Amino acid sequence: MRKIRKITLTAVGWLGLFTGIFWSCHHDNPDPQPGPTGSLQLAFDNVVGNTDLQLNTENYTNAGGELFKVTTLNYYVTNIRLKRADGSAYVIPQDSSYFLVKEAEPASQRIMLKNIPVGNYTEVSYLIGVDSLRNTMDVSKRTGVLDPSGGMTGGMYWDWNSGYIHFKMEGTSPQAPVTASGKVFLYHIGLFGGYRTKTINNLRTIALPFGATTVRVTENGVVPKVTIQADVLKVFEGSMKLRIAVNADIMVSSLSSGVADNYARMFQIATIKTD
Amino acid sequence: MTRWQHVGILAAIVFYGFAVGCQNDSGKDGPVEPEPKPVEFKATPYNWKKPANFDDPHYDFTKNPLTVEGVALGKTLFYDGILSRDGAITCAFCHQSFSGFAHNDHALSHGIGDKIGTRNVPGIQNVAWTRAFFWDGGIVDLDLLPIAPIQNPVEMGDSLANVLKKIRASGQYPALFKAAFGTEEVTTERFLKALSQFMLTMVSANSKYDKYSRKETGASLTESELRGLALFKANCSGCHTGELFTDQSFRNNGLRMQLANSKDFDLGRYQITLNLDDYNKFRVPSLRNVERTSPYMHDGRFQTLEQVLEHYINDVQDTPQLDPLLKKSGKPGIALTTTDKADLLAFLRTLTDDEYIRDRRFQPD
Structure with missing residues (x-):
């Protein structure tokens, strides 16, 4: 007992x-989301025209007939939103919405979005770059891909003019002028509008409708995979005719906006896998 | 066991459940300490005082509360060559206490491997009030500042990632980080905030002028210094404003353009804003300890304060960017007699804060 x-x-x-x-x-x-949630995968596929981008080895030709190789291609994908058919949107929470896509790191090209309310989505949109709010936040908020120590970011932060580099493309070209580091081109596009003094704002929003395909996020079903292609040739072509021979080095300069306008048009939906 | 003992055990277990469940909750529901009590981490708050004649600081101390241990860690880092690639360049290599934490020996900053930079080393003082750093204001957050000299190839020539790696592997630092922040973890944030903590304690507010300004007993200025103060107020304080002796703006003070053969023609503030109006504008420096911070100007072109005054009297260049305050009479420059000059210099020397320069708290241990 x-x-x-x-x-x-x-x-x-x-x-x-x-x-x-x-x-x-x-x-x-x-519970961050009332009701059931599911996942959606975004995959970034960097290409040159119709072929997959190969770093360091392959020669490509831009619209100006200039031969080039790409040695680095990095860009921030942030502030992701998913639009529903009724026009409303699900905004990925701030602390889970900063990604750095690097061509040299395949894992970085696959972004798994979790805790998305189940439902049908019609469009994805995101910023290329780090928004002004994050760009001015206390260092305690600068972790992961935003850590200025570059452990993961690999030189995506300007220390002398505090701010992140939104988009970075580097390479070599016989058309590039000779410098100490060889015949290279360097496009480091940053600038978010300035802390207290207004500067250029090179943040660009990319909106990609899913078209005829309905992307259904479910609790237990197949995780839809949206593959987005980013075409390097578009960086040279657009409102600005970017020629390596003329501008091999664009960083903090008024020309940076033209490059940003160009790369804002480099993204398109390639495939949507829903089963 | 009696019934009451059982009830007691039960209550204790339920209570324990609450305690375990709420460990992330910073204990606001009344934590129950396990026995024996672990030594609780608590760094000692640092008693940072705002000088009576200063405005409220700009730095947000709530994001980085100063502690004795945090300041000590920051000081150790400030005086450690581990921050540079070759181990030789400490922060103090350029920012020397006896020159008001500026540097006297080189017009332009002298860094790793005897490389020479493009600008004159500014003094460190009163950074808690500073709204923008560097001659061009490229940095507006003190916590992000040290990354720039560490990674500048002609200053410390390392990378922040590598410096953190070296610190993690060092013998002394994990314990210092634990004392300051509770665990041995070395993060970007902790590293930068410790350096900020030390620099924030570097307050210079005990010059002869300060004591006069605060009407402290026995504090007075000489006749010449008082005349200099009046001249200063009339001719200089438009830019060198208030108790910090700077309005922290960016201005063109009519310096002659650099020589045509200068490879580093310096566009100043324009490099940050890309605004043509900011061509050749530089941050108005504080004049505190100015007697000690020779050479002067962003490129260290003047060796003496006499030369500086000579520039303002006779050599201000009239360009479209010239600050209007330097052309008040329609003619560029400031009209001063020889006596005025002597009085003004006498006043500027009252801004020297020997207590600050000799303060043991800012010297290497």
């Missing part, structure tokens, strides 16, 4: 322990 009572008491005790844990912490972990 005594033994049974002891066991009962222990069981009640354990129950109390767990009840304590759950009750006491209910307010700590509010």
Whole structure:
């Protein structure tokens, strides 16, 4: 009898322990999404025209007939939104909405968006670059791909003119002028509008409608995969005719906006996999 | 066991459940300490005081509360060559206490491998009030400043990532980080905020002028210094404003253009804003400790304060960017007699803060 009572008491005790844990912490972990959620994958595929981009080895030709190789291609994909058919949108929470796509790191090209309310989506939009709010935040908020120590960012931060580089493309070209580091072209596009003094704002929003395909996010079904192609040739072609021979080095300069306008048009939906 | 003992055990277990469940909750529901009590981490708050004659600081201390341990860590880092690629260049290599944490020996900053930079080393003082750093204001957050000299190939020539790696591998630092921040983890944020903590303690507010300004007992200025102060107010304080002796703006003060053969023709503020109006404009520097911070101007072209005054009297260049305050009478420059000049210099020397320059708290241990 005594033994049974002891066991009962222990069981009640354990129950109390767990009840304590759950009750006491209910307010700590509010469910971020009321209702069921699912996932969606964005995959970035950097291409040159019709071929897959190969770093360092392949020669390509831009619209100006200039031969070039690409050695680096990095860009920030941030502030992702998913639009629904009724025009409303799901905005990925700020702290989960900063990604750095690097051609040299295949894993960085696949972005898994989680905790998305289930439903049908018709468009994805995102910023290329780091918005002005994040660009001016306390260093405690600059973690992961935003860590200015470059552990992961690999030189996507200007230390002398505080701010992130939104888009970076580097390469070599026989048309480039000779510099100490060889015949190279360097396009480092940053600038977010300035802290207190207004500067150029090179943030660009990319909106890509899914067209005829309905992207259905479900709780347990197949995770839809949206593949976005980014065509390097478009960086040279657009409102600005970018020629390596003329402008091999564009960083903090008024020309940077032209490059941003060009690369804003380099993205398109390639495939949507829903099964 | 009696019934009451059982009830007691049960209550304790439930209570324990609450305690365990709420560990992330910074204990606001009343934490129950396990026995024996672990030594609780608590850094000692640093008693940072705003000088009576200063405005409220610009730096947001709530984001980086100063602690004795944090300041000590920052100071150790400030005086450690581990921040540079070759281990030789400390912050203090350029920012020397006896020159008001500026540098006297080189017109332009002298860094790793005897490389020479493009600008004159500015003094470090009163950074808690500074709204923009560097001659062009490219940095507006003190916490982000140290990355620039660390990564500049002609200053410390390293990368922040590598410096953090070296610090993690060092013998002394993990313990110092633990003392300052509770764990041994070395992060970008902790590293930068520790350096900020030390620099924020570097307040210079005990010059002869300050004591006069605060009407402290026995503090007075000489006749000549007082005449200099009046001249200063009339002719200089439009830019060198208030108790910080700078309005923290960017202006063109009519310096002669650099020589045509200068490879680093410096566009100043324009490099940050790309605004043509900012061509050749530079941050108005504070004049505190100015007697010690020779050479002068963004490119260190003047060795003495006499030369500086001579520039303002006789050599201000009339360009479209010239600051209107330097052309008040329609003619560029400031009209001063020889006596005026002597009085003004006497006043500027009252801005020297020997207590600051000799303060043991800012010297290497």
